[in-house]
Amino acid sequence: MPLFGNTFSPKKTPPRKSASLSNLHNLDRSTREVELGLDYGTPTMNLAGQSLKFENGQWIADMGLSGGVDRREAQRLRRRNQQLEEENNLLRLKVDILLDMCQRPWVSGSCILPSSLRPPPSPT
Template structure:
C-alpha cells in the first residue's frame, strides 16, 4: 500500500453502444418518409355511420353530403347566415342612432315648449 499513492482507481467505462441500431438515420429525408410512413394524409373518422375528414380546419363529410345537406349548400347557407347577421348588426346600430336622434329632438322640443310657455306668461303679465 502506497502511502501517498492513488488508492482509488476506477475502471474505465466501456464505450457506449450506438443510439440506433438501424441505419435509418443515415438516409435522406424523402427515403425516411417512405420507410417510416410519415405521410399520414388527412385524418378521417366514422361517426354515426358517416365518414368525415378534416380539411382546412373543418370536419367535412367525405361523401359531400352532411346530414342530408350537400356540403356546398351548407357552405352557402353559412355564408348567407353571416351576411344576415352583419345586416342585422347594421340595422341595430341604425335603430340606436335614430332613437338617440329622437331623444335629442324630444328634449329640444320640451325645452322650446317650456320657453314658449314662459314667454306667454310674461306677455300676459304685461297686458
C-alpha cells in the first residue's frame, strides 16, 4: 500500500465484439419492412362489438366490418331524435288542451257538437 500512490487501478476493458453479423442493414427499405414487419397499417380496435380505426387523428367507426354508424351519422340521428321528441311533446300538449276544451262544455251543458252526436235534452 503506497503512501502517496494511486490505489485505484481499474481492470482493462475487453475489446468490443464486431458490429452485427446480420446483413439486414444492407437491405433496401421495402425489403426490410417486409422482413422486419414495419408496415403496421392503420391502428384498429374492437370495443363492445364496434370496430374502430384511427384515421387523421380521430377514431372512426369501421363501416365494413361491423356495420356500425359513423360519428356524423350518429350526430345527425341524435339531432333528428331530439327534434321528433320536441314535436311529440308539442302534439301531446295540443291534445291535452283540446281534451280540456272539449270537457268544459260538457260540464256546463253547452258543447258545440253536431245534432246527431248531441245527447237528448233532459226533461226538466
